[in-house]
């Protein structure tokens with residue numbers, strides 16, 4: 001029966017973050033070893049740490065926030081395309097990736113997943129991103145959700161254009177996926193960001209399960 005694969009990065013204070021990130025901190029509120037009645041902690045987190053979704057407001061100031069993200073978009077069949085060895089996900093690269101017609105949820109496994117697999121300790125500026133023309137390809141092909149395997153969908157230093165095109169079209173962006181063990185093909189996607197109100201991003205738990213689909 002169901003073999004769900006967890007493609008969520010473990011959230012931990014010593015994981016790589018975006019260069020100016022406030023990171024992730026778990027602080028002790030109460031500790032039993034210090035006389036507390038229980039153990040209680042507080043979490044401070046950059047909402048774009050680890051595996052997370054972006055809401056339109058992240059790059060579109062008139063855009064909607066996390067509470068409007070549609071569960072229907074984040075749960076259902078998705079296609080995982082193999083983009084390993086590609087330096088940048090352009091429109092031409094997407095065109096050549098044999099993405100089945102009718103795909104609405106698309107995850108891109110790039111060489112980035114190897115950074116996580118190798119437990120690279122620091123942020124990598126040379127990660128593979130989606131170019132602006134690649135972003136327009138997604139809009140033209142009616143993609144509703146795009147998932148990638150580093151901390152931004154857009155290339156480092158050119159991230160804004162990609163985000164504006166993707167988020168401006170209402171496409172849900174899932175970032176920080178761990179796809180190193182995922183072969184191309186069809187999966188059931190379950191992407192559940194925390195139900196946060198009034199924010200531009202939210203940490204998510206993301207699962208895949210292989211399905212047969214023509």
Ligand SMILES: [Zn+2]
Pocket residue numbers: 048052053054151152175201
């Ligand atoms: Zn983000």
